[in-house]
Amino acid sequence: MPELPEVETVRRGLTDRLTGVVVAEVEVRAPRSIREHAAGGKDFGRRLRGLQFPWYSRRGKFLWVPLAEAGESTGEALVMHLGMSGQALIVPSGTAAGRHCRVRLAFEGHPWELHFADQRMFGGMMINELVSQPDGERIPARVEHIARDALDPKLDLEDVVADLRRRSAGIKSLLLNQQVIAGIGNIYADEALWRARVHHATPGNRMSRVKLLELLGAAQEVMSEAVALGGTSFDAQYVDVDGVPGWFSVELNAYGRQGDPCRRCGRLIIREAFANRSAFRCPRCQPPRKVG
DNA sequence: CATAGATCCTGTATGC
């Protein structure tokens, strides 16, 4: 569910409210939510207890906090992915676990605790070693295969364009491919395509460099605007760390607007099947690419 | 290697 702007909103909330805390207690209510930890939920908690959360990082939809002990990095991080329905909720200490609370973290001498809630359980947490990148950054090993973040200042748009122009897949599939550019999901892909007036099935290798730069610029623009509004809450699933929905849904031009008039030309937005989900577009502004 | 499709899971909305 959450895409870059929603995960970034969560990251900022964690930074504001849970920087420097030391883990006191961990309760794993759903072992499935702990990924790649053969030793089990109890061991997961034991490994975290006493460790400090100095700051929060993100790449695409992956969020992590490096782990520290007495001010020194342990060389590992706690990695979190919200999947389709994950929530990182900061609640007063002692708050009863909600129906979908899968993991609970309490902190030493701190009046707030962190509840990881996840209805569909496609999300999860794991402890993962940090590895150095060529540019000097240290990121979790399980995030290494993810491309640079769409809003990372170090992102080289020309590199991304060159990659896109080498591929035959439809442009929306490519935008959603986190190994090409990280952070774009189904909502913001459709919004970027609407802004740049591009049909989702246009093969990457049939698009011009200029058009691709325009499309990537639109994606960055729409996600930046969404971050400023705390993300998109299309239904009750996405909320920030305080359980508050984001306001970007009122700004959506394509996603979820089937049957509503295009805000540019008035034609009705349509919904089409796309990769086990949906693609929304304006039939006039975003016509299929002509063959031949 | 690149791509398309199936799959993991729970909950809600819709239609008959």
Add this chain to the structure above:
DNA sequence: TGCATACAGGATCTAT
């Protein structure tokens, strides 16, 4: 009301 079906913001594995 009951039941069946479709659909939901994602990542990953498999088959081709």
